[in-house]
Amino acid sequence: MKNITETVLEAERITKHYGDEQVLDLDHFKLYENAFNLLLGSNGSGKTTLLRILSLIDKEYEGQLRYRGEVINKQESELLKLRRRFSVIWQEPYLYNGTIAENIGLPLKLRKVAQNEINNRVNKLASNLKISHLLKKDSKEISGGEKQKVSIARALIVEPEILFIDEPTTHLDYKSNQFFNELFTELVAEGMTILLITHDLYQIKYLADYITLMESGEVVISDIRKKVLDKDILGNNNIIS
Numbered sequence: 001m002k003n004i005t006e007t008v009l010e011a012e013r014i015t016k017h018y019g020d021e022q023v024l025d026l027d028h029f030k031l032y033e034n035a036f037n038l039l040l041g042s043n044g045s046g047k048t049t050l051l052r053i054l055s056l057i058d059k060e061y062e063g064q065l066r067y068r069g070e071v072i073n074k075q076e077s078e079l080l081k082l083r084r085r086f087s088v089i090w091q092e093p094y095l096y097n098g099t100i101a102e103n104i105g106l107p108l109k110l111r112k113v114a115q116n117e118i119n120n121r122v123n124k125l126a127s128n129l130k131i132s133h134l135l136k137k138d139s140k141e142i143s144g145g146e147k148q149k150v151s152i153a154r155a156l157i158v159e160p161e162i163l164f165i166d167e168p169t170t171h172l173d174y175k176s177n178q179f180f181n182e183l184f185t186e187l188v189a190e191g192m193t194i195l196l197i198t199h200d201l202y203q204i205k206y207l208a209d210y211i212t213l214m215e216s217g218e219v220v221i222s223d224i225r226k227k228v229l230d231k232d233i234l235g236n237n238n239i240i241s
């Protein structure tokens with residue numbers, strides 16, 4: 001059993017409102033370093049809302065976040081520095097106008113990496129992800145599943161310290177799902193921290209190191225996989241698809 005001890009991100013007493021409606025009321029949330037962290041909960045329980053806050057995309061909340069023990073300052077320049085260490089893969093992939101190669105290389109371009117190095121890294125990653133045949137295509141010319149693979153490549157190209165993934169498997173076939181499950185597991189073994197929102201039974205039963213279960217904007221269970229599964233939460237069919 002893996003030793004899960006170091007937290008890389010922590011959220012303390014976070015609340016979030018949309019208008020008058022309170023959608024998050026979290027006492028504490030911990031993201032464990034070098035671990036496969038899963039976030040579970042039924043539709044509307046607040047998972048994506050929490051992911052947007054932890055990945056520093058949404059700063060309209062009350063409470064505080066800590067990165068490696070230090071309180072995160074909400075100043076834009078500070079947030080940008082940290083955001084550059086994170087990547088997010090969304091449930092609905094969004095590609096920009098241009099070729100697939102340009103889409104995958106964009107985060108490196110924004111980080112002012114030289115074009116020949118961008119080309120080399122894009123080619124290598126595309127080959128690893130078995131999407132080299134898509135590189136010259138226009139972003140409007142590919143299927144939903146292919147778009148999701150490209151958005152995964154765009155997230156991985158910067159070799160993020162933390163990878164946030166919001167249910168990426170909707171558009172993927174069985175084999176592609178297996179492929180990415182193996183890939184994400186390897187990335188964690190190599191030192192990446194992953195936070196994955198999922199309803200997928202296989203990922204819950206076999207891939208998770210640490211599981212947090214949300215209900216109505218609150219964390220109701222938070223523990224290592226074995227202890228959570230011992231509580232038999234999977235009987236709640238709103239958690240798994």
Ligand SMILES: Nc1ncnc2c1ncn2[C@@H]1O[C@H](COP(=O)(O)OP(=O)(O)OP(=O)(O)O)[C@@H](O)[C@H]1O
Nearest residue numbers: 018019021023041042043044045046047048049050
């Ligand atoms: N932009 C928004 N404006 C108003 N309410 C919102 C907005 N985004 C989310 N909500 C509400 O916040 C609550 C939490 O939504 P969230 O998307 O975080 O849930 P979730 O657990 O990710 O759900 P799902 O499994 O369906 O993706 C829901 O009640 C939702 O209706």
